[in-house]
Amino acid sequence: GAGVSQSPSNKVTEKGKDVELRCDPISGHTALYWYRQSLGQGLEFLIYFQGNSAPDKSGLPSDRFSAERTGGSVSTLTIQRTQQEDSAVYLCASSLVGTGTYEQYFGPGTRLTVT
Amino acid sequence: DAKTTQPTSMDCAEGRAANLPCNHSTISGNEYVYWYRQIHSQGPQYIIHGLKNNETNEMASLIITEDRKSSTLILPHATLRDTAVYYCIVRVAMTYNTDKLIFGTGTRLQVFP
Numbered sequence: 001g002a003g004v005s006q007s008p009s010n011k012v013t014e015k016g017k018d019v020e021l022r023c024d025p026i027s028g029h030t031a032l033y034w035y036r037q038s039l040g041q042g043l044e045f046l047i048y049f050q051g052n053s054a055p056d057k058s059g060l061p062s063d064r065f066s067a068e069r070t071g072g073s074v075s076t077l078t079i080q081r082t083q084q085e086d087s088a089v090y091l092c093a094s095s096l097v098g099t100g101t102y103e104q105y106f107g108p109g110t111r112l113t114v115t
Numbered sequence: 116d117a118k119t120t121q122p123t124s125m126d127c128a129e130g131r132a133a134n135l136p137c138n139h140s141t142i143s144g145n146e147y148v149y150w151y152r153q154i155h156s157q158g159p160q161y162i163i164h165g166l167k168n169n170e171t172n173e174m175a176s177l178i179i180t181e182d183r184k185s186s187t188l189i190l191p192h193a194t195l196r197d198t199a200v201y202y203c204i205v206r207v208a209m210t211y212n213t214d215k216l217i218f219g220t221g222t223r224l225q226v227f228p
Contacts (some may be wrong), residue, residue, distance in 0.1 A: 004158075031214060042202070043159065043218040056213040091158050095214075101147055101206075104216060106158030 002026070004107035006092050012113045013082055021077045021110045025094030032075050033095075033104060034059075034067060038088040046090075049075060082114045119203045124223040127197075133190040135222050137203030140184040147206045148179060149216065150188045152199040159202065159218075162188065193226045200224075 005024045013019050025032050034046040045059040049069045060066070064083075069075040079086055089111050093104040120138040127133040139148060149164040163170055163177045165186070170177045176189040190197055202221040 033215065035216075035218075042220050043216070045215040045217065048214055050214075056215065058213075059215070093158070101164060103149070103161035103164065105161070108158050 004092055004094055004105055006090075006107040006110050008110060009108065010111045010113075012115060015084060015114055016081055018078065018080045019082055019112065021079075021090050021112070023075045023077070023092030023094075023107060025073060025075070025092070026105055027073075028096070029094035029105075030072065030097055031095045031102075031104075032069060033093040034075070034077050035091045035093065036088040037091060037109070043091065046077070079112075082112075084114045087112055087114045119205055119219050121201075121203050121219065121222045123220070124225065126225050126227060127190075127193045129195055129226055129228050130192055133188075133193040133197065133224060133226070135188040135190075135201050135203075135224065136185065137187070138185045139203070139205050142183050142205050148177065148183075148186050149204040149206050150175070150177065151202045151204065151216070151218075152197075153202070153221070154196075154199040162201075164206075193224075195226050195228065198224060198226045 007022045032049040035043045037043045047067050048056040051072050052069050064080045067077045089109040091109045093106045095102045095104045147164050147166050150162040151159040153159045163172055163175050165177045165179050179186045200221040200223050202218050204216050
């Protein structure tokens with residue numbers, strides 16, 4: 001079946017602009033996660049959704065970052081007043097449930113470049 | 116959260132077994148060991164996970180030492196397509212309130228012809 005999809009695949013924006021990144025999880029997956037990966041670095045957790053709630057936002061780096069999820073499905077990560085250090089690949093993952101040992105399935109990511 | 120230590124890079128000849136080690140000496144009794152890999156320019160891909168018993172699936176085998184302080188991921192017959200960064204992760208306690216993977220720097224496996 002269809003995997004996790006993300007859009008856009010690439011985004012170039014000017015410093016100070018706002019951007020929205022979209023994630024479509026696998027159908028039926030209640031848990032959704034956002035990570036980011038800066039060039040040459042490992043993945044960094046940002047936020048975790050269980051349904052439409054976000055019990056763990058501990059990874060969001062600043063109040064310029066926010067995320068929402070509606071209908072227990074699609075999620076949007078918004079970065080306001082982008083900075084050059086926000087340049088990274090933003091990865092979304094989903095899993096069947098947010099507890100237990102269920103593996104996370106990752107999307108292809110959105111490459112964000114802030115100029 | 117338990118920290119993992121992996122070699123930075125490894126090489127393996129195509130067709131041979133690739134054995135990727137991971138140390139997790141501070142692992143707690145209820146924490147699982149997960150392995151993911153990331154092929155260049157793609158999102159991470161789940162490989163296998165285990166608690167204390169050895170595990171095998173169609174992709175790999177996972178050997179966990181009796182004291183659970185280390186583990187080894189085995190790709191029995193490596194192919195060029197197995198070239199990737201392999202991440203060993205000790206999964207944070209899974210409750211409603213938090214569920215995340217903490218990635219380290221991983222092992223870059225290069226499979227050569």
